[in-house]
Amino acid sequence: MVQTVANGIEAIAAIRKHRPDIAILDYNMPGANGLEVLLEARRWAPETRFLMLTGSMQAQMLAQLVEAGIHGVMLKDGSEAEVVDAVRQVRDGKKVISDSARRMLAAAGETAALTDRELAVVQAIARGHSNISAAALLGISAKTVDTHRTNVMRKLGAHSTASLLLSAVRAGLLDPDSLR
Amino acid sequence: MVQTVANGIEAIAAIRKHRPDIAILDYNMPGANGLEVLLEARRWAPETRFLMLTGSMQAQMLAQLVEAGIHGVMLKDGSEAEVVDAVRQVRDGKKVISDSARRMLAAAGETAALTDRELAVVQAIARGHSNISAAALLGISAKTVDTHRTNVMRKLGAHSTASLLLSAVRAGLLDPDSLR
DNA sequence: ACGGGCATCGGGCGATCACCTGATTTTGCC
């Protein structure tokens, strides 16, 4: 059986319902990114193996995926045969990380590259501020806060305020204890 | 010098700027609630004393205020003279909690009274889900998720997704470690 | 001098949120 879905939310629902052998995911999807789908869907389909097949990938995200126990990561610079082979390998219980992805992992390792200002915005948001109140707090325009916020969300692969905070915590940018 | 402001955000800005002797706050304000104003403004005006003067008050919120070291809490069921007296007492460095507020504190003590379903919604949101994806996850309509979310936010005094998560953590409804 | 990264701000737009009122069904309990 083969099924395709249009976004992250449907992916979670479909995996949860059908518990497929393999789920091939893109990282950048509307609704929920690849990491979120992995973490959420795995709760309902522990047997399913996850292969991330994506075009662009931040080392940041990649590290999170590996840490989360992703079964395979392929960048789209690979040939068709490589992808097919990766699917087979994952099916057989092996972990597959493409060379290009592995290179990124090695080259990275440090914390996400957030600007001072971006970090300040994230921390303000993490303290419960809206764009507007954070802007008042930092003495800048709400538009600027919005720009920083958007840039950070792109870097971390988040699509909402909640997942922004989640990703920031996972990336070590925020101390969970600071939320107390 | 006396100044009045229209909402929580302006309150933070004004306290930060003028560092008044006393800030008299309502709890339910647009933009930022009393607890948030207290926590944030105190960073910039450590000398300022805070008196919460509010109409309705959940025991939940009250406990958080007291724990945060609020200098005074008055419910609006008090007479005018009581309020004036409270301001004077706070000015003189005493802590003032009105009888009605103290009764609530005593009667409470346990965790916030969130429904099973409400808690499930909050936890879904805390895992990065939007209303819509949380609805798909729980198998209910997005409208229902929205209702639960709104109700929880009223109970906790939150006005945004970020502050909802913050309040939930502070109320012990969410384990900060679960965000990792 | 030139490019490049960063911070700042603005317009604009569709999606979502935050919140209201109101309604029906389900559930637990006396």
Added chain:
DNA sequence: GGCAAAATCAGGTGATCGCCCGATGCCCGT
């Protein structure tokens, strides 16, 4: 059986978010 709380869903509205575009100015390395 009937009451009360909880859960479900809907319509609607204004504010905010998420994100696209472009523009300016600063600093910095070559």
